[in-house]
Amino acid sequence: MSVRRTLRRLERRHLRHRGAWWFAALFLVFGGTGLARGVSEIRPPQSAPATNTQASTRAPSAASRVAVLPLSALQGVSIGHSRLLPAEAPAIRDYDVTRKWPTQVLPQQQGLPDLFRDALGDFDLAHVLVWLLPLLVIGLSYDMLSREREQGTLALLLSQPVTAGSVLAAKGVVRLPWVVLPPLVLCAAAVAQHASELTTRDWALAVTAAVLVAAYAGFWLAVCAWVNTTGGSSTTNGLVLGLVWIALVVVVPPAIDASARARYVGPTAPEVQLQESYWQSGAGGDQEEYLQRLLRERPELGPAPAVSTDPYRRSYFGEDGGLQQAYRYYAYQDLASAMSRLAQRFVDRQQFVDRLRYLSPAAVLKESLDEVAGTHERRYRAFERQARAYLDDVRRFEWIRQFKLETLVAPGDPWNDTGKAALLNAVRATLDREHGPYKRPPFGFVEEQPGVFAIRFGAGLLGLLLPTVLLIALAARNVRRGAVIQA
């Protein structure tokens, strides 16, 4: 039996002797608990996409539009932004889109804030992998060479026909399954939950996640190997590795978040809402001027609608000759611009995070796991943008109809409870016959292009592999220089 094989066998025995099973079991318990927490958080949207159709008894324009972000099969892996950002826009009838203000039709949160979990962070599988996996690696490897040196067995070992480098490599190889298999078991458990529902894309994501987790464990093993070749004592190694863990896992990721938020400050959602309140209060300007401007800019609208002689209808139902419609038209334009800037802020901020995540392997893994789980902020913001674009499209269509509708209601038409509904339906049916109903299909969320996704994952993987290779090279250089033996 070769010396290396003997060495590997002894090392395996040593790991078992020092309780590696307990480390792995504890890690699996935490990971399993995290996975169970993540799975328990999965809640289907309250408005099923099936309701995204119109009621047959009503005029076509009375169709209800529902925008729902579909659940991801691997959502149990990471809770991510799933509790913080809405995945559902309120069901809204086409003609109501023109009556509601823009922020009122956007996706809205269905749950109450979970104060403590929001403040302290979620305990899920992603957290266990990002936070505890490095500690498992460090716990098993912080003294893989220093212990031999302190016990005086390193010199004895090196008197055999093996180099210090091969000793280190053998110890690393022995530890690899101990640090890679437990997280992979957890990843497999996450996949097994929904194995029958997984699409090809989901399988690809699951495999990518497994590769990233293995690479992350490899990175930390490389850090341990490098620290062990610097010649410090086991205690010093433990201290240094602890500090590296604090820096890369605990400090740098939130620092990236804080930098991103400090750099991209406005506009914020409350400010956009205030801007909407400004328009709602009627302080936006003279409605008559807006109407004249609108008729100039949109000649296809024809003459302004007639002003109702009934004050109630004039004020409550906006039969004011198109004054309110014109006012809202320009209010929406202003608000659409603010909301676009808000959306762009999130895009810019995420690009900033994408660039800086390479500073911390923990950030790379966390971002990737959120994406695999479909709970990354990027997906929720994309949903919000798509829902807004969809409803804007409905509004553009319905707005013209609404403007014209006012011209079709004769001043003497009945306007009581039942008469009003009958009248509106009759007018809308006429408009549907003359102009055709809004024909766009129900909302369907469009996922990001697989190519873009793949590039980001590939970059993340490189972000883990390159420092690993660099650390191994540094460790090899230390070994060549004899730092391992001299200390």
Place this chain on the structure above:
Amino acid sequence: MSMVWRIARKEWTEWRRDGRLVLLLGCLLALLVASVAGGVLAASRVATLKAAMAATDHENFVAIEGQNPHAASHLGRVVYTPAPPLTFLDRGLLDSLGVGLRAIAHRFDGFEHAPDADRTGLAKLGNISAAGVVQALAPLVLILLLFAAFAGEREAGTLQQVAAGGAAPLRLLAGKALAGAGVVLALLTVIAAGGLVAILSTPSVSRTTQIARLAALLTAYGTYLFVWIALTLAVSARIRRSSTALAILVAAWIGAVGMAPKIMAAAAATVHPLPMLTDVRGSITRAFTENRELASTTRRQRLLRESLARYNVTRVQDLPFYFEGLVLEAREDIDAALIGQAWLPVWDVYERQAKFMTRGSAISPLLALQSLSMSLTETDVWHLRRFFDGFLDYRHQFVSALNHDLTANARFEGVPIPERFGRYADAAIVGDEWATYTPTRETWERMPSFSYAPPAAVEALQSQATALLGLGITLLITGGAAFIAVRRVEVRP
């Protein structure tokens, strides 16, 4: 110079020599100074932003044109959550709750725009706020500085020499604890300086109250850090090998600081689940609908009879006030009670979750400290509930004042409203009177504004009896353990 002081100085010299002082304490202090400075700036920026948004909201409200007071109450006002100066240290639950609440008629949607939703996914991997640095990283630094205090000296053989030199074990303990206390003092000085800057730079707060809260905060943080000093020294004295002592202490830190808060928060959510927001809103909507039906039929008739009898007239148009406004006032009284009832269980669940978290101080002193810290910075459930209750009172006052203005100033001019509009009370108001009564800016400016005075520090501390007890008992246990371990310390290598 006493022996205790000499021992403390020797520890500091050793830390300086082996580089731990610069590497650990230097990094920690640098991070804390940056966090405190960032926290003070952020707290100031948030306060300024909220004040600016409140001013804009006020301007939007007083600029309302062409609407009667009840229609204005449908636009409403926004009340922003408080921005106390001590949030520079700990923002507690404030960012999870939402930026503001909308005071609006017939509706209540809850808190809007939680700042936590405006964070990237990396935010919760760690906490680099000043509170996070002291709560999580400072104990680790104390562990890394003190884990070898006894075990290391024993391994090196110097503990035996020191003991032979006449140093009593308890004096050794006091000296090494004093060395740790120097670190605590340095950290607390930074927080105190930041706190004073934050308090002095914040207008319109009671500085005496805030300074009292700051002093209590410093005491709580100091006690918490002493728990870790005592624990570290106990383990170091009890365990023979310094590396084993380090492993045990780091494992304790991971459990108590890294995992316990998240696990307890998850457990609190499981044991005391929150109702769905849609259910809360739904119950309010259903109750409002019933209330509206009632207001437009039975209650309206009763009110009408009473009003006609009081003023001795027979027709609604002969009343000296606008009757529909009176109906809306009565309806708002019921609406306000319904909102309070619908949100009562929500806050009860939050309070039960908070108690559950505080009881977790049995497994981690951090949970007791977090509870105290949030309370003293006015960002815990107890304070937020008081703010919320204050808001509900304000919402009722605000909507009632607008309705009352309508009652007092609008006049009935058209055909009898019930005949024309059936059961729609709202529709009735916006009939003829809309055109004839549209208040001016002066009227809007007379409407009540929201003001909130936080409870006194003593009152806040009284709500934290469990946390205080938890932290005190933990200090006694760890201090006692250190005392016993050092009295029985084995000095031979």
